[in-house]
Amino acid sequence: MKTVRVNASAPYDVVIGRGILDRADDLIPSDGAKKAAVISDDTVFPLYGERVVSSLEKKGLDVVSFTFPHGERSKNGKTFLDILEFFASRSLSRSDIAIALGGGVVGDIAGFTAATYLRGIRYAQIPTTLLSAVDSSVGGKCAIDLETGKNLAGAFHQPSAVVCDPDTLGTLPPEVFSEGCAEALKYGIITSPELFSHINEKGIDFDREYVISECVSIKADIVRRDEFDLGERALLNLGHTFGHGVERASGFGISHGAAVAIGISTVARGAEKLGISEKGTSDAIASALEKLSLPVACPPGLDVEAAFEAMTHDKKRRGETTTVVIPEKIGKCKLVPMNKEELTGLMKAGL
Numbered sequence: 001m002k003t004v005r006v007n008a009s010a011p012y013d014v015v016i017g018r019g020i021l022d023r024a025d026d027l028i029p030s031d032g033a034k035k036a037a038v039i040s041d042d043t044v045f046p047l048y049g050e051r052v053v054s055s056l057e058k059k060g061l062d063v064v065s066f067t068f069p070h071g072e073r074s075k076n077g078k079t080f081l082d083i084l085e086f087f088a089s090r091s092l093s094r095s096d097i098a099i100a101l102g103g104g105v106v107g108d109i110a111g112f113t114a115a116t117y118l119r120g121i122r123y124a125q126i127p128t129t130l131l132s133a134v135d136s137s138v139g140g141k142c143a144i145d146l147e148t149g150k151n152l153a154g155a156f157h158q159p160s161a162v163v164c165d166p167d168t169l170g171t172l173p174p175e176v177f178s179e180g181c182a183e184a185l186k187y188g189i190i191t192s193p194e195l196f197s198h199i200n201e202k203g204i205d206f207d208r209e210y211v212i213s214e215c216v217s218i219k220a221d222i223v224r225r226d227e228f229d230l231g232e233r234a235l236l237n238l239g240h241t242f243g244h245g246v247e248r249a250s251g252f253g254i255s256h257g258a259a260v261a262i263g264i265s266t267v268a269r270g271a272e273k274l275g276i277s278e279k280g281t282s283d284a285i286a287s288a289l290e291k292l293s294l295p296v297a298c299p300p301g302l303d304v305e306a307a308f309e310a311m312t313h314d315k316k317r318r319g320e321t322t323t324v325v326i327p328e329k330i331g332k333c334k335l336v337p338m339n340k341e342e343l344t345g346l347m348k349a350g351l
């Protein structure tokens with residue numbers, strides 16, 4: 001079992017260990033709470049809900065649960081309001097606690113309801129996808145999607161605990177597991193050659209406890225220095241600028257993780273061609289991604305111009321420039337503000 005402390009404005013522990021799902025009672029601080037509301041989706045709750053509920057009941061908590069249909073399409077205003085109404089109808093008070101059990105969709109929407117219900121109640125994250133374990137469950141960003149775009153309404157609300165049981169990843173469909181691998185490798189490229197080498201050597205058989213705790217430690221460090229995403233936290237967007245464009249141009253037929261893999265490979269190739277990064281970096285990245293069954297280039301048939309168009313409308317744009325994450329070498333990335341022409345030029349060089 002490994003514990004990573006996140007020293008955000010409200011500090012908390014991320015505990016990672018096999019089988020700890022049954023220990024939610026002692027790993028989630030709930031002093032003063034009488035009720036716990038478990039929020040989950042209709043795939044995850046039947047798999048793991050009962051274990052979490054009975055663990056919390058051991059502590060004497062009155063446990064209620066709310067389940068919604070799985071998938072990104074549920075991360076909307078309607079589900080958000082349904083959960084708030086559920087909290088209110090079960091008379092959750094300010095001292096009670098919400099528990100997000102699931103992937104990033106559950107974590108984001110449960111976090112946002114916890115941030116807003118009664119102007120903020122405590123919540124804990126129990127991530128069950130690799131992506132949510134290494135990324136979305138830590139750092140306190142939570143959001144829902146609007147018709148106009150993803151994650152457009154949200155808040156910063158740190159969880160009071162994160163309980164990650166890598167055994168839950170065993171039931172993930174292989175492609176969903178691979179998507180999380182793209183995000184895990186991202187941390188290696190940003191700051192850690194050791195983490196990169198481990199994943200590169202082992203492929204999908206990497207040591208899950210080690211990789212998750214390394215990724216969480218890296219994210220915790222970045223969040224400690226830039227909790228509100230005003231600077232360095234943008235490093236976590238490696239591959240996401242073009243990746244979001246690819247996701248959108250494919251009508252979301254290309255999943256987030258696969259699009260990020262394409263985005264990382266494309267920016268790495270572009271940066272190397274333009275002489276910004278060390279020779280060999282883009283080949284090393286592409287080869288590691290391929291071992292994880294991830295794509296490293298836009299598939300034939302994708303409307304690349306539409307991807308560029310969507311990319312330059314990305315919400316992360318500030319004024320006329322977009323901050324792009326450029327891998328200089330494995331373990332070192334830099335943030336470069338670019339105008340529309342520079343950004344498109346860089347990505348075109350990497351296609």
Ligand SMILES: NC(=O)c1ccc[n+]([C@@H]2O[C@H](COP(=O)([O-])OP(=O)(O)OC[C@H]3O[C@@H](n4cnc5c(N)ncnc54)[C@H](O)[C@@H]3O)[C@@H](O)[C@H]2O)c1
Pocket residue numbers: 041042043044047070071072075102103104105106108128129130131132135136137138139140141142143150151168169170171172173176179
């Ligand atoms: N808040 C942040 O900092 C942050 C960071 C990155 C991504 N995100 C968000 O995370 C979301 C994506 O998260 P995701 O990839 O975890 O998607 P997800 O939550 O939709 O999970 C993917 C699928 O896997 C299923 N699933 C989850 N755990 C399972 C398990 N153990 N066994 C079998 N099936 C399981 C789910 O039901 C779902 O169908 C996006 O909405 C994204 O915006 C947020």
Ligand SMILES: [Zn+2]
Pocket residue numbers: 183240256260
């Ligand atoms: Zn991502």
